[in-house]
Structures are given as C-alpha cells and as structure tokens.
Amino acid sequence: MGAQPSFFSRLLERAQAADSLLCVGLDPHPEFLGEPSAEGARDFCLKLIEATAEFATAFKPNSAFFEVFGAPGWAALEDVIAAVPKETPVILDAKRGDIASSARLYAQAAFESLGAEALTVSPYLGHDAVEPFIEDPARGVFLLCKTSNPGSDDIQLLGGDEEPLYLSVARMAAQWNERDNVGLVVGATDAEALAAVRAVAPRLWILAPGVGAQGGDLEAALAAGLRPDGFGMLIPVSRGISAAPDPHEEAARMVEAINRTRSTQSHSGRRKGVDAPGALPADGLSQEKAALADALLEAGCVMFGDFELKSGDRSPIYFDLRLLAGRPNLLSRVAAAYRPIL
Numbered sequence: 001m002g003a004q005p006s007f008f009s010r011l012l013e014r015a016q017a018a019d020s021l022l023c024v025g026l027d028p029h030p031e032f033l034g035e036p037s038a039e040g041a042r043d044f045c046l047k048l049i050e051a052t053a054e055f056a057t058a059f060k061p062n063s064a065f066f067e068v069f070g071a072p073g074w075a076a077l078e079d080v081i082a083a084v085p086k087e088t089p090v091i092l093d094a095k096r097g098d099i100a101s102s103a104r105l106y107a108q109a110a111f112e113s114l115g116a117e118a119l120t121v122s123p124y125l126g127h128d129a130v131e132p133f134i135e136d137p138a139r140g141v142f143l144l145c146k147t148s149n150p151g152s153d154d155i156q157l158l159g160g161d162e163e164p165l166y167l168s169v170a171r172m173a174a175q176w177n178e179r180d181n182v183g184l185v186v187g188a189t190d191a192e193a194l195a196a197v198r199a200v201a202p203r204l205w206i207l208a209p210g211v212g213a214q215g216g217d218l219e220a221a222l223a224a225g226l227r228p229d230g231f232g233m234l235i236p237v238s239r240g241i242s243a244a245p246d247p248h249e250e251a252a253r254m255v256e257a258i259n260r261t262r263s264t265q266s267h268s269g270r271r272k273g274v275d276a277p278g279a280l281p282a283d284g285l286s287q288e289k290a291a292l293a294d295a296l297l298e299a300g301c302v303m304f305g306d307f308e309l310k311s312g313d314r315s316p317i318y319f320d321l322r323l324l325a326g327r328p329n330l331l332s333r334v335a336a337a338y339r340p341i342l
Contacts, residue, residue: 006180007118007140008205011089015057015231020255021262023091023207024052025238026061026080032242038072041065045080048242052251058118059084060207060236063094081115089117091207095144097122097129104132111139118142120185120207123169127176137179145169145197148187148210162335166193167200174201183207186225188216188235194224196333202227207234222261230262296334 005013015021026048028041049059061080066073084090096106096119103125110119110133118140121133133141146156146166156166169184176182183205186197194208206225210216218235225233237254244250296302301323308314324331 004136004138006137007089008180008183010117010138011058011140011205011234012231014088017087018055018057018255019259020055020057021231021233021235021258022055022251022255023058023060023234023236024048024056024241024251025093025209025236026059027238027242028065029239036069038066038069038076041069041073042076042079044242046083048247049080049083051247052241053085053088055251055255056088058089058091058234060091060093060238061116062238063092078114090115091118091120091140091142092116093120095120095122096133097125099125100128100132103129107132107135107139111136118181118183120144123172127172130176130182134176134179134181137181140181140183142183142185142205142207143169143173145173145184146186146190146193148189148216152187167196167333170197170201170204174204177204185209188218188221188225191217191220191224192330194221196330198225198227198232199333203232205232205234207236209236211235211237211240218257219261222258223265226262226265230265296330 026045028044030036033040033044045061061077063077066077066080069076081090081092092110092114094106094110096103096110098106107119110116117138119133119142121130121141121143123130123143123145130141130143133139146152157164159165159168166186170186173182173184184197184201185207186194187210188194188208189210194206197206208216208221208225211218211221221235222233227233235254235258237251241247241250241254293302296319301320302317321331321334324334
C-alpha cells in the first residue's frame with residue numbers, strides 16, 4: 001500500500017479538477033440564523049455546501065460559530081464537515097496555538113474527532129507546538145502570517161529594518177514544509193505583504209482572506225500572490241457568498257472573476273516560471289530580488305533618464321527611496337537587501 005498523498009497535493013488535485021481557487025467559508029453568523037441555535041447553524045451550512053460544492057476547492061468552517069452553542073454546536077460542526085463532498089478538503093478555521101502536549105490533543109480533535117483535513121494554527125509558540133499538526137503529511141496547517149484584521153500591524157510588523165515578523169514566519173514555514181503540508185494565512189487586504197511573502201516562500205500555498213466584506217482587491221491579491229503555475233492561493237469568501245440572493249450564482253461569479261485574473265496574469269509576462277526554490281529567472285536575479293525590483297518600479301521609486309548625482313557623475317537610473325516612508329513593508333525589504341552589502 002503506497003503512502004498517502006500530501007495535503008497540498010490533494011488540494012492541488014481538487015483545484016485543478018474544479019478549475020477554481022475558491023474556498024467557501026462556512027460562517028453561520030447569528031444574524032443569518034433567525035433564532036440562533038446549533039441546529040440553525042448546521043442547516044445554514046448544509047444549504048450553503050449544497051449550493052456551492054461544484055465551485056469550491058475547499059470549505060472552511062469557522063469553529064467559533066459552532067463552539068458558542070456548546071456540545072450541540074460541536075455535534076453540528078461534525079455534521080457540517082461530514083456533509084462536504086469527499087473530494088473537497090475541509091480547512092477548520094480554529095487558529096489553535098498551545099504547547100506540544102496540548103497541540104497534540106487539538107490535532108486529534110480537528111483531524112480525528114471532527115474529520116477536518118487542515119487547520120489554521122498560530123506559529124507563535126514555535127516548531128515544537130506546530131509539529132503535532134503536521135506529523136501526518138495528509139493533514140495540513142495554514143500558519144497565521146500577515147492577517148487581514150485592522151490591528152495585524154501591531155505585532156506582525158515588529159522587527160523594524162531587520163525584517164518584519166511576518167516575513168520571518170514565512171521563512172520558517174518554508175523550512176518546516178518538509179512534508180508538503182504547511183501553508184500560510186496572508187490577508188488579501190495587503191497586496192504588498194502578499195508579494196513579500198511570495199518572494200520568500202515561492203512554493204507555499206497561501207490562504208488569503210479579506211476579499212469582499214473586508215475590502216481586499218481580488219485582482220491585486222492574485223497578482224501579488226499567485227505562483228507561476230497559477231495555483232498556490234486560496235481565496236476564502238464567506239459572507240459575500242452566503243449573504244447573496246443566490247449563493248450558487250455568486251460562487252460561480254467569484255470563480256469566473258478569479259479565473260479571469262489568473263488568465264490575465266499568466267499572459268501578462270510578469271509571472272515568469274520558477275520551478276524550484278532558489279531557481280533564477282532569465283534576468284539572473286533571484287525570485288526574491290526580482291519581486292523586490294518589481295515592487296520598487298510599481299511604487300515609482302525607480303526612474304529612467306539622465307540624472308546628475310551628488311557625486312557629479314551622471315546616471316541613467318535614479319532611485320528615490322523617500323517614497324517608501326509610507327510603505328513600511330517595502331522599506332523593510334529594501335533594508336534587508338542592502339544589509340549584506342553595507
């Protein structure tokens with residue numbers, strides 16, 4: 001009997017079969033339920049699964065909306081996960097994070113008791129606290145990296161000129177991905193951060209919440225975060241679909257919008273294939289440096305012409321890094337690039 005496929009190989013298989021990067025969020029907000037109850041939450045999600053199953057690459061139930069109802073809510077969550085078609089992975093959005101002995105029990109609860117195949121996890125306690133969730137290659141995690149909530153910068157940008165914390169998390173996640181079952185949560189609300197993460201973790205899958213109710217720009221997010229193969233991202237949408245007059249039609253519309261942008265990006269010439277970590281694009285730059293160069297161009301920091309420098313020399317290129325004062329993510333990346341040559 002052969003080894004089980006890794007979580008992300010299975011996710012890729014589903015994404016290819018469905019021709020979709022849509023992750024349908026199962027968030028039964030109390031205001032959607034009439035009279036809130038565990039049974040109401042379950043029925044709400046079952047209807048949403050039925051309406052959107054053909055378009056979903058994954059389903060993502062948020063455990064908080066079930067746990068609030070106690071034991072009946074936990075039973076309802078089991079029913080919801082069991083109702084998802086077998087070919088479609090389930091990502092339990094529970095954002096767990098505890099010491100290793102506790103993490104092992106959280107993993108058993110998510111993967112064995114509930115039947116989920118992946119889980120959102122906080123990396124803050126380090127590798128030993130993440131390892132219980134990733135021991136089985138068939139089970140995966142999405143580590144919180146650069147989240148979409150308004151206060152994410154309070155902690156995730158710590159690190160100053162050295163490197164923001166979220167990029168350190170992305171680098172560690174890439175190192176921990178030995179079994180092809182570690183991904184990242186990076187908000188679609190921050191395309192600059194998505195590009196920075198993709199540069200340091202070129203092969204990891206990114207769960208990118210924030211499109212729709214939180215104001216994330218779908219086109220900008222995909223341009224920043226897609227891998228050269230057109231995969232590597234999941235776009236979770238919850239209220240944007242569940243609150244629509246026809247969730248089936250809205251899910252179809254979202255997939256069409258995602259695929260239209262993917263097609264545009266694949267023909268734009270901006271996404272050059274990089275098949276292996278550390279491989280060099282045709283211009284000789286590493287993928288990380290090429291992404292930084294693109295970001296500086298887009299920010300207007302690089303100008304071409306005939307410029308007189310302070311030294312008196314003339315140059316066909318001028319860098320104006322003063323424009324980065326309001327872009328701390330990009331400024332940190334530039335500082336990190338300069339550090340080895342100073």
